[in-house]
Amino acid sequence: MTAYKSSNFTGGCLEIRLFYVRIASCAVDVVPDHLILRHLRREMGVSLEINGCRIPAFDTVSITLRRDRVDKGSSEVTYVNTDNVRVSGPVEFEVHEEKEELKELILCGSLERVEGT
Template identity: 60%
Template sequence: MINSVPDHLMLRHLRREIGVSLEINNSRIPASESPSLTLYHNRLDKESSEVTYVSTDTVCNTSGVEFGVFKNQDLVLCGSERELRV
């Protein structure tokens, strides 16, 4: 499986509580929007079977956020973060 990693993934569904601010690249995102970010394949270590994806976008959120990472339409990872700074 490590030989067939995608060149990018999508970080989607940056959900947050109403009234909590979210900024992407210094632009405030309205609570009604659900933005997505592209994560680009950066590094592959076959020996440890680790793949690293990166983004050059700046994301700031003052409270909790829920997110999902997708390969095409398939969810591969989901999580939440109390304070997100990417």
């Protein structure tokens, strides 16, 4: 991954300061210490910054979600990350557990800023 320090990221961006993933009904005794959130594809012209560093358009970048809480009573586990992520348009992502060569997909989706009415 190559990152460039951003000097002027224009307005109209979605800024994310906390990623929070809660998994319910799981075997809390065997959950991993972390998950990987991978930013995948972006449309042309969509800027992505992580902690103030601009990520080139064709790079795939990952951030680590650390295990924050395990609730054995409700069989839930939560994972968090507090990196500052800014996007100027839609971006796809995946969250997965990484076990050596096996990557188990947990969830996937997309993020996009929506203007209020």
